[in-house]
Amino acid sequence: xxxxxxxxxxxxxxxxxxxxxxxxxxxxxxxxxxxxxxxxxxxxxxxxxxxxxxxxxxxxxxxxxxxxxxxxxxxxxxxxxxxxxxxxxxxxxxxxxxxxxxxxxxxxxxxxxxxxxxxxxxxxxxxxxxxxxxxxxxxxxxxxxxxxxxxxxxxxxxxxxxxxxxxxxxxxxxxxxxxxxxxxxxxxxxxxxxxxxxxxxxxxxxxxxxxxxxxxxxxxxxxxxxxxxxxxxxxxxxxxxxxxxxxxxxxxxxxxxxxxxxxxxxxxxxxxxxxxxxxxxxxxxxxxxxxxxxxxxxxxxxxxxxxxxxxxxxxxxxxxxxxxxxxxxxxxxxxxxxxxxxxxxxxxxxxxxxxxxxxxxxxxxxxxxxxxxxxxxxxxxxxxxxxxxxxxxx
Numbered sequence: 001x002x003x004x005x006x007x008x009x010x011x012x013x014x015x016x017x018x019x020x021x022x023x024x025x026x027x028x029x030x031x032x033x034x035x036x037x038x039x040x041x042x043x044x045x046x047x048x049x050x051x052x053x054x055x056x057x058x059x060x061x062x063x064x065x066x067x068x069x070x071x072x073x074x075x076x077x078x079x080x081x082x083x084x085x086x087x088x089x090x091x092x093x094x095x096x097x098x099x100x101x102x103x104x105x106x107x108x109x110x111x112x113x114x115x116x117x118x119x120x121x122x123x124x125x126x127x128x129x130x131x132x133x134x135x136x137x138x139x140x141x142x143x144x145x146x147x148x149x150x151x152x153x154x155x156x157x158x159x160x161x162x163x164x165x166x167x168x169x170x171x172x173x174x175x176x177x178x179x180x181x182x183x184x185x186x187x188x189x190x191x192x193x194x195x196x197x198x199x200x201x202x203x204x205x206x207x208x209x210x211x212x213x214x215x216x217x218x219x220x221x222x223x224x225x226x227x228x229x230x231x232x233x234x235x236x237x238x239x240x241x242x243x244x245x246x247x248x249x250x251x252x253x254x255x256x257x258x259x260x261x262x263x264x265x266x267x268x269x270x271x272x273x274x275x276x277x278x279x280x281x282x283x284x285x286x287x288x289x290x291x292x293x294x295x296x297x298x299x300x301x302x303x304x305x306x307x308x309x310x311x312x313x314x315x316x317x318x319x320x321x322x323x324x325x326x327x328x329x330x331x332x333x334x335x336x337x338x339x340x341x342x343x344x345x346x347x348x349x350x351x352x353x354x355x356x357x358x359x360x361x362x363x364x365x366x367x368x369x370x371x372x373x374x375x376x377x378x379x380x381x382x383x384x385x386x387x388x389x390x391x392x393x394x
Contacts (some may be wrong), residue, residue: 002315002360006201007150007178009350013203015251016244020205023240031237032228041239048239048246055253056195057186058212063244064219064229068176070101071222074344075233076211077105077144079220080171080194081114084141090114093135094142097121097336099175106144114141119338125154125284129161136164143173147179147195151333151349152284153293157185162191171217177201177209181252182260182290183249187212199245202252208241241336259354266352266361270294272344273300273365278370279394283347284332292352297339299394300348300382301375309371315364318349343393 001387003011027044031035081092087289093257094106096118105117117135119127132143143165148155158174168290173194173350180195181202187195194217198209213219226236252259269296279299298306303319310317319331330344339347350364376382384390 004350005316006353008386009200010203013248016248017205019247020240020244023243048242051246056251057188064211066209069196069198072211073101074105075222076173076194078140083218089139089141091140092116095119097333123338125152140170144173145175147174148290150178152295153290154284155288159190166191204245204248205241208245260291270361281394294350297343298346298372303347313367319347
């Protein structure tokens, strides 16, 4: 099997597995309990907070543990919006190609009377700080822009946007689910007020994540019922998962530069190979993208058929976000960067990890090339394009 869907999830790292096993065997008490076993668990919980914070430039008191990126996005956005509304500010700025955890939360706020302004995304999959600045108003409560796109991998100018928002006194949140553990993150240096991350994107377990909130900013709870997480998230903490996340993030950050260099070389080799397929197009900027992300559209091909045939050859891939894999609609991300519906349906996302090899890449290029040709030969529409009855889009 060749696994090329690391943006969907990663295999739990040995370091994370060891940390989780040790936690279940040695510090299995409730961190809220006052007796010695509970206090050992509480100390381990605080240690995890310190370790996660150190990886992103935050102090431990600014780190809150959640169930993952979606919960972190929801809590950050809803909290900032409602605090802003209390000051008469009900305008929110985001982009058209955010993860649905952000977009659906913004839709919810629109139904509550907030005005949401989604910035257009350029064909290269980037927004600019100047565009954010032009959209800012006196009543802007929040700007939320993802660090790196989960489908096309483009990296946004987070430091520039953060500095602009800090200067204007507007809260700035970034969904860093795809970036954490793969790109350098410095919440202080990049003027980030709130940041979401998810453990299973960098070798940690599923079902756990974190939310960074800059000291002094109010954070309203989504879940009521207890005093855990300093009263911001009720429910007994999943200490084994949290310690697994801390171990995985530390390991990823320690080897980040070396891993990024090697995986980027594989990414470029993969992009070069797929670009040789006629009537194909790379989605997103070729340079400002995650080390392991490759996303292509192939005209005349349905993405679902391509994925199933790749699976027959032992290659795990996707056509976009794993959160919308059951949808028949074309990717909202690809539509946002200007891909026509017909082309967006033929998308393929291959996301590499540190265990992938040059041989994996070459096998994937060969398989995609063969399958695209096979599917096109079966398509009456493709035959019309080849004969000149219909025009090519790509």
